[in-house]
Amino acid sequence: MGALKRYFGYDSFRPGQQGIVESLLAGRDVLGVMPTGAGKSVCYQVPAALLPGVTIVISPLISLMRDQVDALNDLGLPAAFVNTTQTPDEQSMVFAQAAAGEVKLLYVAPERLETGRFRDFASRTPIALVAVDEAHCVSQWGQDFRSSYLGIGDFIASLPSRPPVGAFTATATERVRRDIVGMLGLRDPSVTVTGFDRPNLYFDVVKLETKYKAAWVARYVADHADESGIVYCATRKETEALAATLNQMGHPAVAYHGGMAPDVRERAQRDFITDRMPVVVATNAFGMGIDKSNVRFVIHHNMPESIEAYYQEAGRAGRDGEPSRCTLLWNESDIVTRRRLLDNDYDNERLTPEEQEIVRQSKRRLLDGMVGYCRTTECLHRYMTRYFGQELTPAGAANGTAGAAESTCGACSNCESTFETIDVTRVAQAISRCVHDVNQRVGSGKIVKILRGSKAQDLAWLNPEQMPTFGMLKDVNEARIRDVLSQMATDGYLAIAEGRLPIVMFGRRAVETAQPDFHYEIKRVERKAGGTGGSG
Numbered sequence: 091m092g093a094l095k096r097y098f099g100y101d102s103f104r105p106g107q108q109g110i111v112e113s114l115l116a117g118r119d120v121l122g123v124m125p126t127g128a129g130k131s132v133c134y135q136v137p138a139a140l141l142p143g144v145t146i147v148i149s150p151l152i153s154l155m156r157d158q159v160d161a162l163n164d165l166g167l168p169a170a171f172v173n174t175t176q177t178p179d180e181q182s183m184v185f186a187q188a189a190a191g192e193v194k195l196l197y198v199a200p201e202r203l204e205t206g207r208f209r210d211f212a213s214r215t216p217i218a219l220v221a222v223d224e225a226h227c228v229s230q231w232g233q234d235f236r237s238s239y240l241g242i243g244d245f246i247a248s249l250p251s252r253p254p255v256g257a258f259t260a261t262a263t264e265r266v267r268r269d270i271v272g273m274l275g276l277r278d279p280s281v282t283v284t285g286f287d288r289p290n291l292y293f294d295v296v297k298l299e300t301k302y303k304a305a306w307v308a309r310y311v312a313d314h315a316d317e318s319g320i321v322y323c324a325t326r327k328e329t330e331a332l333a334a335t336l337n338q339m340g341h342p343a344v345a346y347h348g349g350m351a352p353d354v355r356e357r358a359q360r361d362f363i364t365d366r367m368p369v370v371v372a373t374n375a376f377g378m379g380i381d382k383s384n385v386r387f388v389i390h391h392n393m394p395e396s397i398e399a400y401y402q403e404a405g406r407a408g409r410d411g412e413p414s415r416c417t418l419l420w421n422e423s424d425i426v427t428r429r430r431l432l433d434n435d436y437d438n439e440r441l442t443p444e445e446q447e448i449v450r451q452s453k454r455r456l457l458d459g460m461v462g463y464c465r466t467t468e469c470l471h472r473y474m475t476r477y478f479g480q481e482l483t484p485a486g487a488a489n490g491t492a493g494a495a496e497s498t499c500g501a502c503s504n505c506e507s508t509f510e511t512i513d514v515t516r517v518a519q520a521i522s523r524c525v526h527d528v529n530q531r532v533g534s535g536k537i538v539k540i541l542r543g544s545k546a547q548d549l550a551w552l553n554p555e556q557m558p559t560f561g562m563l564k565d566v567n568e569a570r571i572r573d574v575l576s577q578m579a580t581d582g583y584l585a586i587a588e589g590r591l592p593i594v595m596f597g598r599r600a601v602e603t604a605q606p607d608f609h610y611e612i613k614r615v616e617r618k619a620g621g622t623g624g625s626g
């Protein structure tokens with residue numbers, strides 16, 4: 091604690107930091123999993139200040155090294171870096187200073203570790219600690235794999251007296267975490283996952299048909315006219331259309347996407363950051379490196395591809411700690427679109443077909459996590475933090491009240507809603523039989539008409555009156571049948587074949603609907619007083 095105040099001027103540790111610092115000081119390896127901005131650096135900088143010897147910090151971001159090193163020197167912690175931007179002479183000088191004990195933290199890019207000079211230096215100099223930043227780069231299962239990270243484990247093993255190793259990442263998946271431990275050769279590491287909950291954010295999930303989404307956004311923006319917010323859309327076209335709609339209705343908004351001319355894009359960004367423009371309607375190209383603290387709402391007009399993506403984008407709300415709202419608008423067709431994008435994603439042409447299938451499978455799993463967030467009835471804060479591997483304790487839960495299962499966090503739409511599950515087994519079975527009756531040849535509109543016993547002319551060629559399912563769901567309203575049909579498609583009982591006209595086919599789980607124990611439900615959401623509408 092003394093060092094924290096003395097060098098960094100902070101009065102207290104943030105959650106997780108103290109435990110990590112103490113483990114490293116005690117000589118134990120650690121794996122620290124924290125989101126960006128939670129304060130990973132302090133976790134190795136404090137031990138570096140206190141332990142005898144030099145701490146080696148391995149970081150992939152050469153561009154940031156100089157800033158970090160300058161900041162540490164300003165704080166009175168002697169630091170230096172070696173990387174490719176320096177001449178051999180400059181590098182020699184840094185090594186000499188470090189060997190003489192004049193440097194406490196030495197920042198290096200992973201490529202350096204393999205050079206004879208660095209190995210030579212490390213074998214002769216007492217190393218206090220090795221800190222590996224962005225440790226997920228070691229895993230081929232992560233988004234940011236770097237082959238240069240593969241040498242780190244070897245380097246650590248080659249050190250004459252093995253120092254404690256701290257590995258840090260913001261990555262959630264179990265697979266990547268296992269790789270980090272295995273490939274860096276961490277020994278019985280203490281694993282700390284923390285900082286993912288953002289209690290000042292209100293999480294809101296609203297199921298809404300696509301045609302109502304723009305109106306929902308417009309109403310929200312109108313009701314919060316004095317607030318700054320981001321609306322994320324899936325495509326460039328959507329951002330422009332929605333921004334135009336908002337402007338027509340008298341709500342100033344600017345579009346932002348990767349296809350715009352750089353100067354137009356920069357102006358949009360500047361206008362938003364300086365509060366000249368309250369709302370930006372953007373693709374996920376917006377936000378990288380944007381630090382605006384007073385964003386009061388982030389609305390997702392479409393479902394993102396993963397919880398990781400959602401957390402990062404929604405997390406741009408409320409950086410100042412003030413109450414802010416993160417709303418996700420979704421419907422079943424978002425899921426279908428996402429699945430289709432994923433199956434047609436061949437941008438990885440370097441990979442073999444088998445490897446592509448592995449990538450696709452892991453992307454499918456990520457998408458399942460996102461769909462789970464839309465469908466769950468549990469506390470959304472709890473769902474989100476559990477996804478990242480952090481269990482909310484009662485004290486750590488949003489507003490400190492989400493401890494017991496029956497209590498509410500007061501900061502998510504699920505805790506402020508009641509849910510009714512509706513048994514739709516009969517409807518699902520009828521839909522499935524009808525798809526059989528029409529021989530998987532028509533779209534969902536015609537299926538609904540046949541089930542409702544419609545006499546519409548465009549059905550005549552099918553001879554629907556002859557079908558066993560004709561009129562079978564006369565008593566069920568059209569919207570309900572459509573809802574069940576969509577959910578069956580996303581659950582794999584049906585599949586929508588995309589062509590000029592989408593056709594409803596059987597999905598991989600189709601046979602289950604004919605089994606005697608088949609049971610199917612949909613969820614209806616009822617907001618308690620004060621909620622912002624929406625129904626499922």
Ligand code: ADP
Nearest residue numbers: 100102103104124125126127128129130131132
């Ligand atoms: P990360 O590496 O996890 O993205 P950083 O280490 O860059 O995060 O820290 C993010 C910010 O939080 C920095 O501005 C840092 O100064 C601040 N910070 C870290 N720890 C504390 C603390 N205990 N008290 C106050 N501020 C902190």
